[in-house]
Amino acid sequence: MLEIENLSAWYGEAQALREATLSVGAGEVVTLVGRNGAGKTTLVRCLMGLHRHLTGSVWLDGRDITSLPAHRRARAGLGWVQDDRGIFANLSVEENLLLPPRVSESAWTLEQVYDAFPALGIRRRAGGTTLSGGEQQMLAVARVLRTGARVLLLDEPSEGLAPVIVAQIGEIVRTAKQSGIGVLLIEQNVRFAATVADRHYLLAQGRLVESLDNDEFVERQDELLEHLGI
Amino acid sequence: MSAVLQYTVQGLAAGSFYALAALGLAVIFGVLGVVNFAHGAFYMLGAVAAAVLLDTLGLSLWGALIVVPLLMLVFGMLVERLLVQWLLPLDPLYNLLLTFGLTLLLVDLVKRRYGVSGLPYERPSALSGRVEVGGVGLPVYQLFVIGVALLVCLxxxxxxxxxxxxxxxxxxxxxxxxxxxxGINVGRWVTPVFGFGVALAGLAGVLAAPFRAITAEMGSDFIIILFAVVVIGGLGSIVGAVVGGFLVGLVEAFGQAYAPTFAQVLIFVLMAVVVLARPAGLFGREEATA
Known part of the structure; x- marks a missing residue:
């Protein structure tokens, strides 16, 4: 579904990504684990077309999207949830949901969103950033689900949230997975990653150093934590 | 008391020009990130266009209020397509310089064609004279300007x-x-938004035509005050532009009445106070620390 081939990226002279090759299939949850500065965010920005100094290629559903501008990637089915949640303060909760265009038949309706996230329905007229951190994260995820995105890029969705909210987000990820959506999850929270993911990639200094299935990942959790310095 | 009412109306009328033009400046800055230095020149072009159309085609003020903003919309879109867009990927300073240069060019072209002495403009008789409000005679035209500005802002x-x-x-x-x-194609909105902002400056110019001296230089002081308005209101804030515009108009009117030598200075004192108290302006959002 989403395929990344030999992706390298630079900031000026400094190379931030080194020939990363990875894939996310339909209905598959894949995490990218790595410490700060490992190149996780650079990778996501490359995928969204926001970082242009790169070589390699990005494919979505068999189509080369490497040179598409960001808005056409979103329309092709990439749904990005930013690490800061990316909620617009100048837009109400409902406007935040309605802003991105629908991109596929599997797009959620507003009713479905409000059924799944009652808190958003209650506060639909409120300013987007007046929500709590957890609610904003729900809104950010709901926003891409409403577009019918085929692949979700979730950048640290559990960061700074209470365990009960993190569990809820895990629930949403599983729901998305069941409906055939591919998920690339950027995480530092290894325990959370282990509860939702099928496979894991470890990123260190811009290089994908390991690729593990979830059983191996759980088995080697302590060793990996140490290796990553988390 | 009557004097206060008069100065208030006068201030709100002057503020109307600022509010309309600042609104245009704010949407342009918001979407393009361009500080449009040529906004004063666009305001001047609006007034000159109204005067020329009245003189040559007999187009009344009523007609000019519709036609001139439309012309300015097209003109603004052309300016964006032909000039501004090429510098958008670069440092914003380049577009500041470009629009500053454009200002000089437009001002000199108008001077060359229409001279420096100013163009005449006779206001329609329906908008002349005064109307009695609570025992005070208020100029009809000033009330009209305030009404139009409020409608457009709304x-x-x-x-x-x-x-x-x-x-x-x-x-x-x-x-x-x-x-x-x-998934929003932001680039698609850049040209119409720029045109729209320029049209608002043009509309302010048309409204100013029967009220101010129509000269090539009329935008030069205007743009300076306009920058003060957007700093006070908050750069890029729509509400801030409108409130800032009317506020500056009031300060100017009362300043001229009670402390004529300090009238212009007062605006910048206000600006300094606002910036000290709220660096992002009255309605500006503090930049998120990311």
């Missing part, structure tokens, strides 16, 4: 808050990159 506010276009503009103003990554 219209823009509805456009911004009640329509999908407005929603997209607000999102693109706040975080253009994110709006793009959510």
């Amino acid at each position: 219209g823009v506010w509805l456009l911004m808050t009640r329509t999908r276009v407005g929603m997209i503009v607000r999102a693109a103003t706040e975080r253009p990159e994110l709006a793009g990554a959510l």
